Amino acid sequence: xxxxDCRYSPLFIQFLRYFNVDxxxxxxxxxxxxLWMEEGREPLIQGILQVAVGLYHYHQENMNGARKLxxxxxxxxxxxxxxxxxxxxxxxxxxxxxxxxxxERMEGQAVAFDDPKIRILxxxxxxxxxxxx
Numbered sequence: 400x401x402x403x404d405c406r407y408s409p410l411f412i413q414f415l416r417y418f419n420v421d422x423x424x425x426x427x428x429x430x431x432x433x434l435w436m437e438e439g440r441e442p443l444i445q446g447i448l449q450v451a452v453g454l455y456h457y458h459q460e461n462m463n464g465a466r467k468l469x470x471x472x473x474x475x476x477x478x479x480x481x482x483x484x485x486x487x488x489x490x491x492x493x494x495x496x497x498x499x500x501x502x503e504r505m506e507g508q509a510v511a512f513d514d515p516k517i518r519i520l521x522x523x524x525x526x527x528x529x530x531x532x
Contacts, residue, residue: 405444406485406524410434415486415528418451419516424458427451443483446475450495454514462502462510469499485521 405411410430417426428451435444453468473495481489494515501510519525 412527424451424455442475446472466502485524487518
């Protein structure tokens with residue numbers, strides 16, 4: 400399965416549901432890590448995984464961990480097309496950059512922000528995520 404085919408993987412669909420609907424970033428990590436291993440440790444998948452882990456750290460009030468994971472994610476994701484894996488990767492990276500900037504400006508202080516959503520561009524992928532299949 401190539402990195403472009405894995406968008407239809409049940410694991411990727413579960414990941415998107417956990418990320419966009421449940422906001423369960425721990426489970427996001429669990430299912431996407433499994434996909435990452437299956438896909439030969441593809442850096443694109445790892446970058447998306449690091450976004451979720453960064454959000455998990457943020458919600459656990461580990462701001463240093465969140466900053467570290469957001470930076471690592473952006474470093475990996477910048478080299479991929481903005482519509483990779485059927486999602487709006489450009490928008491996701493922009494959301495992460497905004498959150499990272501806030502964390503860096505407010506180092507040592509509480510930082511509030513809303514969780515991002517991953518915009519799904521591929522209609523078939525969106526249908527599968529909504530239906531959960």
